[in-house]
Amino acid sequence: MKQTLLCCLFWPILSFADIKVVDVIPKSLSDETNNDSEPNLAVNPTNPRQIAASAFTPDPLGGDTAPIFVSIDGGKSWALNSILPSQMETGDITLRFGGSSNVLYAAILRQPIKDQHPEMVICRTSSFTDPKLMDELITRKGDLGVDQPYIAASTIAGKDRVFIGDNDLNDADGHTASIDRSLDSAAVPAPAGFSNPFRIETRSTIQQDGPQIRAAIASDGKTVYSIFYRWIGSTGSSLNVDVVVVRDSNGGAGQALFSDLKDPKDNLAGVRVATNRRLPWDGRLGGERLGGDVAIAVNPHDMNLVYIAWADETRGSYTLHLMRSKDGGATWSADLRTLKTAKNPGLAINDQGVVGFLYQQVVDNGAEQDWVTSFEQSANFDSSPKPIILSKFPVPDWSPHVPFIGDYLHLMAVGNDFHGIFSADNTPDKANFPSGVVFQRNADFGRKVLLGTDNSTIIDSSIDPYYFEIAGSPTH
Amino acid sequence: MKRLIFKALLLVVPASFACGELADSQIPAVAKQSIFTFEGTIKVLNKSNVPNVSDLSKSLIVSVDNVKTQTPTASKAFGSWIGKEITVLRGSDSATNVELKVGDRATFYTKPFLYADNVAVSAIGITKGSASSGCCLGNIMAMAAEEKANDLLKAEVSNAEAVVTGKVTNVRSLTEPKMAALKMMNEKQVAPRVSEHDPKWQEAVISVQAVGKGEPQKEVVVIFPGSDDRMWDRAPKFQKGQVGTWILHKNQIKNPSVADVLLARETDQPNQPTAYTTLNNEDFHPADVDGKNQARIQRAIEETRPK
Numbered sequence: 125m126k127q128t129l130l131c132c133l134f135w136p137i138l139s140f141a142d143i144k145v146v147d148v149i150p151k152s153l154s155d156e157t158n159n160d161s162e163p164n165l166a167v168n169p170t171n172p173r174q175i176a177a178s179a180f181t182p183d184p185l186g187g188d189t190a191p192i193f194v195s196i197d198g199g200k201s202w203a204l205n206s207i208l209p210s211q212m213e214t215g216d217i218t219l220r221f222g223g224s225s226n227v228l229y230a231a232i233l234r235q236p237i238k239d240q241h242p243e244m245v246i247c248r249t250s251s252f253t254d255p256k257l258m259d260e261l262i263t264r265k266g267d268l269g270v271d272q273p274y275i276a277a278s279t280i281a282g283k284d285r286v287f288i289g290d291n292d293l294n295d296a297d298g299h300t301a302s303i304d305r306s307l308d309s310a311a312v313p314a315p316a317g318f319s320n321p322f323r324i325e326t327r328s329t330i331q332q333d334g335p336q337i338r339a340a341i342a343s344d345g346k347t348v349y350s351i352f353y354r355w356i357g358s359t360g361s362s363l364n365v366d367v368v369v370v371r372d373s374n375g376g377a378g379q380a381l382f383s384d385l386k387d388p389k390d391n392l393a394g395v396r397v398a399t400n401r402r403l404p405w406d407g408r409l410g411g412e413r414l415g416g417d418v419a420i421a422v423n424p425h426d427m428n429l430v431y432i433a434w435a436d437e438t439r440g441s442y443t444l445h446l447m448r449s450k451d452g453g454a455t456w457s458a459d460l461r462t463l464k465t466a467k468n469p470g471l472a473i474n475d476q477g478v479v480g481f482l483y484q485q486v487v488d489n490g491a492e493q494d495w496v497t498s499f500e501q502s503a504n505f506d507s508s509p510k511p512i513i514l515s516k517f518p519v520p521d522w523s524p525h526v527p528f529i530g531d532y533l534h535l536m537a538v539g540n541d542f543h544g545i546f547s548a549d550n551t552p553d554k555a556n557f558p559s560g561v562v563f564q565r566n567a568d569f570g571r572k573v574l575l576g577t578d579n580s581t582i583i584d585s586s587i588d589p590y591y592f593e594i595a596g597s598p599t600h
Numbered sequence: 601m602k603r604l605i606f607k608a609l610l611l612v613v614p615a616s617f618a619c620g621e622l623a624d625s626q627i628p629a630v631a632k633q634s635i636f637t638f639e640g641t642i643k644v645l646n647k648s649n650v651p652n653v654s655d656l657s658k659s660l661i662v663s664v665d666n667v668k669t670q671t672p673t674a675s676k677a678f679g680s681w682i683g684k685e686i687t688v689l690r691g692s693d694s695a696t697n698v699e700l701k702v703g704d705r706a707t708f709y710t711k712p713f714l715y716a717d718n719v720a721v722s723a724i725g726i727t728k729g730s731a732s733s734g735c736c737l738g739n740i741m742a743m744a745a746e747e748k749a750n751d752l753l754k755a756e757v758s759n760a761e762a763v764v765t766g767k768v769t770n771v772r773s774l775t776e777p778k779m780a781a782l783k784m785m786n787e788k789q790v791a792p793r794v795s796e797h798d799p800k801w802q803e804a805v806i807s808v809q810a811v812g813k814g815e816p817q818k819e820v821v822v823i824f825p826g827s828d829d830r831m832w833d834r835a836p837k838f839q840k841g842q843v844g845t846w847i848l849h850k851n852q853i854k855n856p857s858v859a860d861v862l863l864a865r866e867t868d869q870p871n872q873p874t875a876y877t878t879l880n881n882e883d884f885h886p887a888d889v890d891g892k893n894q895a896r897i898q899r900a901i902e903e904t905r906p907k
Contacts, residue, residue: 152678155676187637189712272796293793
């Protein structure tokens, strides 16, 4: 209570000067109309001026490599660097820097898809702005494919530890929720400590788990959490799922990984935070497909203080839930936030213990429905903070290609600053960006139109990725 | 015949490009590898108009005079290139270390590097002089581009079970027996798992007008991904009424159990058509007015036919 009061008293209203929102599409690509959705972000903790970002963005020259966005000035300006081993663009992609190694890691699904099963590639570079192709560390598809690789990385005792949550569909027992991990990924030659995936599912499933598997590494280097959906049944186009959190207390070393958090009801690894929840599969919300959303973050100074966000269908609405555990995942709070018609959660906790929560929500404003991207921060979410609106734009009245804005986005903290990325419509209308925005591509905000590289041809609006920084959260 | 002309042209090139460090015999191979080939005029040496270039001694700013070859993606993503100044990064090999000075014209064979306020490319070959002033290099590059496309096409044709020309008469969901078989496989846990990248198979029924490769048949079924997920962007999708040539495969679905079901002959249908897939971009070519697509495919069939 005391902490909440202090927060209210000393929490100044953030001004535009504290918030930076940048459309990362470079000026030379002002003619593009691509759907640059499902973004991800990596800020170098050692040098936060170095940032890498990704989206479903093809190489503009149509080359045989795929690009990432790079910035070396703290996200003020961006370029696109084609260094990924995938033809022209990737499928799912996430990025992360090591904690202090300056090494950038990428986990991608390679294009083109060889049969109907995606192939995962984990790669790294120590010079992410150079034209050199990233080194492939491990490639895996199996007979049934690997889906949605999502990276967490840290440097512990001088060695990079990388944990990649992925849905490796090749497990005969249906324990598909998996972690690929390396305990020394920066220095060692390929496969750089990666080998077979570790199955974090311990219970029966309907042949598989959900594709969303996220990991969070505590700063003690010993504690690693992961969250995933266990698929337990299906009814028509809906699934019945458990939301499961697992923990490893030995930094990912040893054989019995992620078995340190037992559910008291069956004494199996993984606490079931929510059970038998209904989850739509391949439904639509504001033109975007649905099928599950999870996020997890651990306090940098208290390895037992963990926040999670997850989605289900509650009373007919796709709903995001924010919850907290103070005892290392053993027990969980009731909903701290419950957000109807919301998806794409991002969670991060800064050096002061402030929790950042990013999400995208379809909001009915009376006249129309808008996609609204919001950021909230709080010391504990015991009360609902006022959201900072980063973007809003009308839900399309046509059926867009999916992913429209993406199956995920990303939020992270470096020191006291929050850094995030989301995808949204790029119509240059100041009303769409209440916290301000900077475009690199040519745009006329007066006429609310995009302009081509010739600075005169009007270009159709599309979906772009936006980097944002919420700088220096106030002390409390 | 074109191949012969292509080779004959190589004999003519040396006189035109004696100054270039890129060996004349290397030009066709480099031209085939090049993603973006252009003629340009050197504006500035040892400088770059993009960030992140660590070694400026290998960098030059070039004004684009004329684009020789680029991908359809590039022509869509960029407006006119003429007069645009782009950065060219040279490698450490002799193919790109041509002696150049401001005002010189050269032909640049490049791959993508960086896109910022301006564009930067990595050179894989440079020939000093203007290709348009040389008698044959323009033709060599055009043919190299065509060779590159033909190589892809020939690979697909060679790998194909059949090649047919025809018209889509119907697009539908998988037939009931196939749906039932897949469902049963799912229950037995041998079917593919569920992901957001599911192909969502559909069927296009093709009324065959001509057979270029394979056994004669009046109707075939093409199993194609109806999904609009990004992983399936490059797989051709079909609509009723489409006319063209299909390069038909039986070996693109690697899971043998699934392939057995999806590619089974549809004996419950009136014409009992055989089923195939066309998952690569090169596997469908719409009919064109001048018949160039069909001619290319016919040539590929002939060139890949077992001797």
